Amino acid sequence: MRFIKARLGYLFGSTKGLILVAIAMIAVVTAVWGMLSGPLAELGVREVVVRLLGMDLVQAEREGRIIILYHSIAMAVIAIETYMVTGLLAMKPFYKTAVRALITPGYILAMVFGLLFAYFGHNWAFHGLYIAGLTLVFFAGVLLVIALWPWNREYHQVDPAYARTRGGVDVERVAFFATALTTVISAMFGAVPGSFFGNGFQTFLAENIIRLPEKSTMQYAIIGHLHIMLALIAIMITLIVGRWLNFKGILHKIAMPLMILGTIVLNLGVWGVATPLEPIAHMIIYVGATPSMVAALLLLIWSWGKLMRDGTAGISRPSLGQKLSALVRDPLKFGPTWQMLFMNFTTSGLGIFMAVKLDEIFRVWPAREERIELTGHWHVLSAIIATIILLYYGDMLGLKGRLRQLYGWAIIILSDIAFAGVTLFEMKRLFISEAVQQPLVNALMIAMDFALAMLLVVLAIVMVWRLADLFRGRGRWTEELNHELAQEVSK
Amino acid sequence: MKRCLPILVLLAVLLTACSVDLNASLPAFETGVSPEAWASVPAGEFYFGQFAEAASTGAYEVMVTNVTTAQYAAFLNDALAGGYVKLDGDRVVGYYPGDEFRGVKHEERIDGGDWIFVPLDDPAQRVKYDGATFTAQEGYAHHPMTMVSWFGAWGYCGYYGYRLPTEAEWEKAGRGTDTRPFPWGENIRRNNANFYASRDPFEDMGSFGSRTTPVGFYNGKTYGDYATLDSVSPYGLYDMAGNVWQWTGDVYEGMHYRFMRGGSKDTYEMDLRLWVRNNATPTYASPGVGFRCVR
Numbered sequence: 001m002r003f004i005k006a007r008l009g010y011l012f013g014s015t016k017g018l019i020l021v022a023i024a025m026i027a028v029v030t031a032v033w034g035m036l037s038g039p040l041a042e043l044g045v046r047e048v049v050v051r052l053l054g055m056d057l058v059q060a061e062r063e064g065r066i067i068i069l070y071h072s073i074a075m076a077v078i079a080i081e082t083y084m085v086t087g088l089l090a091m092k093p094f095y096k097t098a099v100r101a102l103i104t105p106g107y108i109l110a111m112v113f114g115l116l117f118a119y120f121g122h123n124w125a126f127h128g129l130y131i132a133g134l135t136l137v138f139f140a141g142v143l144l145v146i147a148l149w150p151w152n153r154e155y156h157q158v159d160p161a162y163a164r165t166r167g168g169v170d171v172e173r174v175a176f177f178a179t180a181l182t183t184v185i186s187a188m189f190g191a192v193p194g195s196f197f198g199n200g201f202q203t204f205l206a207e208n209i210i211r212l213p214e215k216s217t218m219q220y221a222i223i224g225h226l227h228i229m230l231a232l233i234a235i236m237i238t239l240i241v242g243r244w245l246n247f248k249g250i251l252h253k254i255a256m257p258l259m260i261l262g263t264i265v266l267n268l269g270v271w272g273v274a275t276p277l278e279p280i281a282h283m284i285i286y287v288g289a290t291p292s293m294v295a296a297l298l299l300l301i302w303s304w305g306k307l308m309r310d311g312t313a314g315i316s317r318p319s320l321g322q323k324l325s326a327l328v329r330d331p332l333k334f335g336p337t338w339q340m341l342f343m344n345f346t347t348s349g350l351g352i353f354m355a356v357k358l359d360e361i362f363r364v365w366p367a368r369e370e371r372i373e374l375t376g377h378w379h380v381l382s383a384i385i386a387t388i389i390l391l392y393y394g395d396m397l398g399l400k401g402r403l404r405q406l407y408g409w410a411i412i413i414l415s416d417i418a419f420a421g422v423t424l425f426e427m428k429r430l431f432i433s434e435a436v437q438q439p440l441v442n443a444l445m446i447a448m449d450f451a452l453a454m455l456l457v458v459l460a461i462v463m464v465w466r467l468a469d470l471f472r473g474r475g476r477w478t479e480e481l482n483h484e485l486a487q488e489v490s491k
Numbered sequence: 492m493k494r495c496l497p498i499l500v501l502l503a504v505l506l507t508a509c510s511v512d513l514n515a516s517l518p519a520f521e522t523g524v525s526p527e528a529w530a531s532v533p534a535g536e537f538y539f540g541q542f543a544e545a546a547s548t549g550a551y552e553v554m555v556t557n558v559t560t561a562q563y564a565a566f567l568n569d570a571l572a573g574g575y576v577k578l579d580g581d582r583v584v585g586y587y588p589g590d591e592f593r594g595v596k597h598e599e600r601i602d603g604g605d606w607i608f609v610p611l612d613d614p615a616q617r618v619k620y621d622g623a624t625f626t627a628q629e630g631y632a633h634h635p636m637t638m639v640s641w642f643g644a645w646g647y648c649g650y651y652g653y654r655l656p657t658e659a660e661w662e663k664a665g666r667g668t669d670t671r672p673f674p675w676g677e678n679i680r681r682n683n684a685n686f687y688a689s690r691d692p693f694e695d696m697g698s699f700g701s702r703t704t705p706v707g708f709y710n711g712k713t714y715g716d717y718a719t720l721d722s723v724s725p726y727g728l729y730d731m732a733g734n735v736w737q738w739t740g741d742v743y744e745g746m747h748y749r750f751m752r753g754g755s756k757d758t759y760e761m762d763l764r765l766w767v768r769n770n771a772t773p774t775y776a777s778p779g780v781g782f783r784c785v786r
């Protein structure tokens with residue numbers, strides 16, 4: 001009994017344990033549900049999985065099922081980010097405990113019962129538990145907003161190296177606060193139309209209605225919700241990475257106000273799509289996205305500079321090669337900001353290119369091609385966020401030496417191969433016609449699927465290792481039990 | 492060597508894209524389904540769309556199969572001789588009276604004038620023109636006509652006094668009066684229809700990918716060692732799911748896009764569900780898009 005109690009204490013009572021559980025949950029869902037589509041479906045694996053697990057896949061409910069699947073995974077990701085925020089930032093112990101006590105059963109209920117409801121017949125009690133889970137996550141968010149209140153004197157920033165107001169308010173904490181607050185509001189922004197369309201599975205995927213000239217307010221709200229939630233998850237992970245790497249100095253002082261401004265304006269623009277402001281909402285969104293992306297760029301410049309400076313500290317006049325070598329020496333520290341940069345090729349740059357050439361190129365193609373681009377770019381963005389979390393998790397694990405290099409570079413290289421493949425697949429019509437595309441599609445599919453499969457293998461190895469570790473009396477888990485992320489912030 | 496690896500991989504990927512034989516040999520199977528046949532659909536209510544909303548149509552007749560390449564070649568010969576269409580460089584064009592333009596965001600003008608019916612210079616075009624006569628490419632006579640724009644489909648139907656089906660008519664013809672997702676029932680198997688990686692005898696995913704099957708192919712017959720399931724719709728139509736997307740006739744206010752139904756050889760089975768819509772500009776032509784008419 002003591003054996004189980006100690007392990008449960010680690011898994012549900014420590015920051016690293018909670019993050020491990022959430023990553024494991026996502027890994028299991030990704031592994032099982034990944035077999036329902038793509039190459040494994042083509043190979044007939046889906047039929048086997050469906051039969052084996054007794055799934056009930058009603059054709060008319062596919063869109064509803066997928067939406068619940070997305071939400072299941074998203075809740076676990078939000079939980080991971082919440083654990084990180086509560087582990088990195090100072091807050092009253094009560095709030096820290098309460099937020100975690102709400103969000104942990106919340107995402108697990110949403111995930112387990114959401115998927116049971118969606119894929120295994122409609123037991124409405126399960127649906128109720130799914131909604132209860134989402135509600136708990138929501139209230140954890142509300143509590144997190146309260147816990148992050150930055151104008152409390154005890155959270156004032158005393159170190160002049162960090163962004164702060166004249167009165168001492170920690171501007172970085174304001175950025176966390178603004179992101180958490182707008183996330184909670186944006187969750188409501190989705191909950192209302194979600195309840196409207198979700199009742200009886202009468203829902204839709206946004207990419208399927210994108211070309212309709214007339215959309216209802218509720219439809220706009222759904223489109224706005226899915227965009228802003230992903231953007232906010234991305235903004236939050238950027239702030240988390242900044243805190244983990246100990247972002248500071250002049251660039252920090254410029255970046256944090258930009259992050260706050262960007263977050264607020266971005267949200268106003270997205271909420272505006274469901275109001276009479278809709279015709280200019282996109283312009284507001286662009287205005288909001290720009291400072292957020294500039295802030296992320298400043299983080300990248302600062303962190304790369306620091307990696308190069310730290311890595312060449314013993315060299316009086318380091319050459320460019322020595323600096324570059326220092327930059328890539330630690331993949332876990334270099335990777336997160338590299339992935340943010342890479343995102344500009346696969347997501348942001350692509351999105352801007354699509355927006356500029358929409359009527360000229362993309363709207364000449366059939367809607368199905370546009371759907372591939374839309375779903376592709378946000379899948380890549382989601383996956384980039386996931387890889388950044390995994391890179392940070394690698395650092396949390398305390399990986400060292402060759403193992404650290406292998407783990408870090410495997411995540412970076414494999415995911416970037418897959419993301420590049422997806423991007424080429426999305427854009428293939430620019431350089432190849434439908435009639436002759438198959439060999440290119442096959443080559444890209446092999447690259448994407450191989451890279452993603454290997455990435456999952458790496459993740460599986462880590463999960464098995466962590467599982468085995470739990471059976472050891474003095475395993476690594478005992479060291480992590482009382483470690484807090486704030487203690488491990490880079491110097 | 493390590494530095495060159497990404498470049499080599501990219502080159503290999505691009506080079507593999509250059510080796511598609513669009514005229515690779517084609518199995519020849521007789522389906523026994525006549526492309527000249529029509530099916531009657533009675534007036535009355537039916538379930539429309541994913542959420543099975545009540546809708547109704549008048550009575551009409553609909554082609555049992557998609558228009559074939561041979562039928563379209565014959566039409567072009569007659570229409571060219573009669574001045575209904577004309578050659579304009581490497582394409583066949585015909586007159587369309589235009590749509591009302593409302594200036595809605597993303598809407599493009601469709602003015603009255605000559606619009607493309609079919610491109611002749613596209614290597615995927617299965618109707619060949621030798622300077623005097625249009626003929627179906629060998630082996631493709633009974634395959635659905637593809638590489639035809641919405642104008643070309645509209646023009647074909649109009650030439651014979653028919654018209655393109657509305658989306659409602661198309662869906663009712665495929666679905667009947669119950670809520671089934673596929674023309675034949677609730678579930679789909681690989682030998683119900685021609686879709687992406689469905690392993691039909693016309694497909695080779697290692698080289699040219701998926702190709703069209705002859706109209707009416709999925710009728711329960713066995714072709715060589717490939718057994719099909721009888722996938723006829725409640726009103727006796729074939730290929731209402733898969734093989735080629737089918738143009739429909741609705742022109743919607745404030746948008747120039749034309750809608751297609753049915754999914755195709757190039758799409759996953761989710762797009763074969765009867766309520767799924769695709770759309771494109773009316774000038775769009777593809778090896779995966781065809782049509783049938785109603786009257």
